Amino acid sequence: MTIQITDQLTEQLVSYRRELHENPELSMQEYETTARIKNWLTSYGVTILDYPIEVGVIAEVQGEQEGPTIAIRADIDALPIEEQADVEFPSKNAGVMHACGHDFHTSSIIGTAALLQQNKALLKGNVRFIFQPSEENAQGAEYVANAGVLEGVSAIFGMHNKPDLPVGTIGVKPGPLMASVDRFELDVIGVGGHAGIPENSIDPIVISSQIVSAFQSIISRSISPSNNSVLSVTKLQAGNTWNVIPEKAELEGTVRTFQDESRTRIPERMKALAEGIAESYGARADFRWFSYLPTVKNDDRFTEVVQEAVVDSGYNLVEAEAVPAGEDFAFYQERIPGYFVWVGVEGPYAWHHPKFKLQEGALPVAANFFANLAVKVLDQWK
Ligand code: NI
Numbered sequence: 001m002t003i004q005i006t007d008q009l010t011e012q013l014v015s016y017r018r019e020l021h022e023n024p025e026l027s028m029q030e031y032e033t034t035a036r037i038k039n040w041l042t043s044y045g046v047t048i049l050d051y052p053i054e055v056g057v058i059a060e061v062q063g064e065q066e067g068p069t070i071a072i073r074a075d076i077d078a079l080p081i082e083e084q085a086d087v088e089f090p091s092k093n094a095g096v097m098h099a100c101g102h103d104f105h106t107s108s109i110i111g112t113a114a115l116l117q118q119n120k121a122l123l124k125g126n127v128r129f130i131f132q133p134s135e136e137n138a139q140g141a142e143y144v145a146n147a148g149v150l151e152g153v154s155a156i157f158g159m160h161n162k163p164d165l166p167v168g169t170i171g172v173k174p175g176p177l178m179a180s181v182d183r184f185e186l187d188v189i190g191v192g193g194h195a196g197i198p199e200n201s202i203d204p205i206v207i208s209s210q211i212v213s214a215f216q217s218i219i220s221r222s223i224s225p226s227n228n229s230v231l232s233v234t235k236l237q238a239g240n241t242w243n244v245i246p247e248k249a250e251l252e253g254t255v256r257t258f259q260d261e262s263r264t265r266i267p268e269r270m271k272a273l274a275e276g277i278a279e280s281y282g283a284r285a286d287f288r289w290f291s292y293l294p295t296v297k298n299d300d301r302f303t304e305v306v307q308e309a310v311v312d313s314g315y316n317l318v319e320a321e322a323v324p325a326g327e328d329f330a331f332y333q334e335r336i337p338g339y340f341v342w343v344g345v346e347g348p349y350a351w352h353h354p355k356f357k358l359q360e361g362a363l364p365v366a367a368n369f370f371a372n373l374a375v376k377v378l379d380q381w382k
Pocket of ligand 1: 160
């Protein structure tokens with residue numbers, strides 16, 4: 001039996017989504033959003049679980065049959081962007097906007113919770129709903145995980161809307177889907193001096209230029225061509241006038257990878273090149289690496305059941321395209337197996353654009369898909 005949302009529930013999801021869109025809240029400040037989600041879930045009889053978190057909501061639908069607990073996660077936060085979208089329900093909070101469609105994630109997963117509550121006779125186990133705060137600054141997943149919400153959970157499922165996919169389409173792909181996101185800083189310390197007498201200085205600008213060039217050889221020469229990676233130097237700052245060689249240059253940037261071996265190998269090579277080049281000039285390089293987000297990596301055990309849920313729900317299955325952006329869903333997948341999909345929302349602008357827009361016709365798609373997925377995953381659990 002396939003679960004299908006009613007028009008009445010779809011209308012409610014549309015109204016929730018618009019209310020959330022009008023009242024966006026920034027990461028870790030989602031107090032009103034939290035209250036709204038609790039009210040809406042409670043109105044369908046979904047149980048709110050008590051965890052020590054101030055923002056975000058953890059709820060659960062308990063199946064009528066025994067079985068494991070799986071989780072479905074939706075992120076709830078907005079971005080510090082002034083809305084310019086052409087919609088009838090624009091943001092009322094100046095400078096804050098749901099420009100990544102987390103209002104869509106939240107309302108459609110409320111729909112899934114309502115559908116499963118009505119169909120709990122079909123569930124061979126329990127479904128926990130994680131309405132997670134603070135995805136945009138990558139703190140929310142750890143925040144709720146540290147509160148213990150993953151205890152007793154066997155697997156987790158999630159989505160991001162995808163504006164370049166049509167409504168009714170769901171993108172599925174085993175393995176890496178979103179990149180690891182890490183940051184680096186590098187100081188090159190030489191000896192400052194008179195620009196006209198360079199032989200008495202050690203010029204950090206010349207040395208840094210060579211390091212930046214050498215970094216560009218890491219992806220092409222030290223990483224397999226089948227492993228996509230990005231290394232971007234985004235800051236190179238040195239000096240403050242025309243006739244003085246500065247003492248120090250400061251560099252900063254980011255590395256994105258889809259494979260663990262690249263994520264280990266790239267900073268090793270960066271450190272070796274920076275230190276080696278600096279040393280050869282009598283300068284010193286101080287390389288610092290800041291791990292930020294792991295890769296969103298889908299567990300192949302669930303590929304078939306996810307694909308089956310797409311098709312049985314009546315939607316178009318497409319192969320998901322991996323993107324070099326990050327998602328803190330990856331933190332859950334470090335702890336328990338998980339699967340993340342794209343849900344087509346057909347919008348003209350990319351994520352985080354001030355005119356970001358999506359088609360609300362995708363709300364019932366996501367609600368139905370995740371409801372049917374939960375039933376199937378628990379049904380096929382081995
Ligand atoms: Ni997002």
